[in-house]
Amino acid sequence: MPHNGGFTGASWSDAVARCPKSMLHGPCAGVGADGDCEVPGVGACSFLAALDSWPYPPPPVEATGPAGADDQVWDVGELTEVAARRPVIVADLPAAALSTDSLLDTAEILAPAVDACLLGDHGGARVQFPPSYRSGLLTRRGIAVWVGVNCRDRNRVALAGEVAACLDAGVTGVHCVTGDHPALGHRDDTPGVFDLDSLDVVALARGHGAHVSVAHAPAAPPTAHRLSRLMAKIDAGADTVFVDHCGGPGPVGEAVAGLRATGFTGLVLACVPVVTSAATAAVVASFAGPRLPAGFLDAIVNAPDPTAAGITATARLATRMLALPGVDGVNLSGGAQSGHERAAARATAAIANRVFEAARHPT
Template identity: 30%
Template sequence: MISRLQEKLAAGQFVLTAEVCPPKGCDCGEFLEKARKLAPLVDAVNVTDNQGASMRISPLAAAALLVREGIEPIYQITCRDRNRLALQSDLLGAAALGITNVLALSGDHISFGDHRGGKPVFDLDSVQLLQAIQGLGEGRDLAGKRVSGEPAFFVGAAAAPEAEPFELTTFKLEKKAAAGASFFQTQAVFDPERLAFFSCAVKPHGVKVIAGILLLKSATMARYVTENIPGLNVPAALINELENAADPTAAGVRIAARLAAACKPHCHGLHIMAMGREDLIPQILESVKKVKSKE
């Protein structure tokens, strides 16, 4: 079954995705309500996997709940918490539950999260995970054994357009493309010109680029992003704009809207990360409606 996301990207249409973090608990009421409100505005909803290495409900369960609601999920799966048996097992479960879109990630290191005494796994890296997904789609597991049924996933991977040195980044992206990634969902973009450069660099690999737009809610958050997340650097001018704003969150929405509009001509879609303020996503999207998208 072809997902709506895959169908639109294949047809050259511009796509919109947004991120909703599953709850820290088994009450999914608020999570589902946020996803329902976003569903008319976006093509798919990302379900994060213990984002920031903080424990939350299984993304497999959360994504399955979205499928039940008629909302198309992008199921994020990371290498941090599972070995190759568990990763393949969860992927087969996802296929059985009607989940088509998968974003294969290494995952934030456990030292960033709320269970720092836990042991990270990283049995596979993100490229090897993509290869495992590719193998399952061909009817075999990593041990070379046959599996019943061949899951037809639409698979994506992460990318960091502003990471340095860029040559090392492109080498890893080439490997991801060769391992079956059909789209890149990027980290937050703060330099649209760098996104344009990045998109040109990966164009020969035929992978669609969905640019990440992060809602910065304060100058403190902007500084934290710059200091703690590799590959991200919030420009000083944006930090000053947040610092001097009477309403920092409103300023963050304006910044996100500007960046989204500036990035649209250089990518095949936008991925909005509102970090708990999904109610503000419509304001961000409003600004990009009339902007010409990438051909």
């Protein structure tokens, strides 16, 4: 794997200077399997040449069990109590950007089936309602919201206001990410802000009293260092970890075992790709294609009834994830192309219902 990008012995400050997102706490999860930056034309991720100055100490691992739990206080709220009794299910809410009607319509379909609707970045539109506005539209109707905030569109002052407004709206959790570079979206004519990165916004949100979640990307290079970077996010204040798509139950199980061995007692949710049509397959392939279980997408899309096949396959995969030691729940992860949001919400709700049913009546 071309780790050095043509230059060697780079310091951490060199790497930050070369990063299109100027990540002080790099690298982001957008590093490709070949080591290339997520931004087309940049070449190798600059941080892969600076591994000698990696700033995150290896996580403490105790062979005898979850040492460290006694002196850490994880304020994980009522979802922890839920997780002790049954799986937690969070699901990406498929909704058209800039449409209150679509947001409310799909939320009313999906919300009754899940513990919280995750409001993340829209797959195909960088211009969207602010997270706090979307949150308020839903929480005022009694819908539990797990809201995503990113560092691409707002500086630290605007992020502080945004997080405060999300909390004022009564969100369940705040998912803190650096965010994709604007070159990957439809507004590639605009610069990203990246005043902060994911670690900073975790600390900011935690300082405001939020229940904070972060992403763990075990499959993103440099894979041997991803756990220590995750621990830095946890040290910054993360309560919950979403384990990103990384190849299916085997790799997820290994990643979760490594995380639990550090003593982390917060919630762990495994991301499960929701694929129930050609439209949802296109969206999932755009952000997770190479990191899905082998053959998963093709088997669904080529089935005589992709919706039925997708609901069955996705529910089975989620159930396998939930059987892994240390996994508390799943994030049903996906989206829909324009015009397919309602169908995607219905299919996601059907998957959640199947997963809960399987948990109630394990075979």
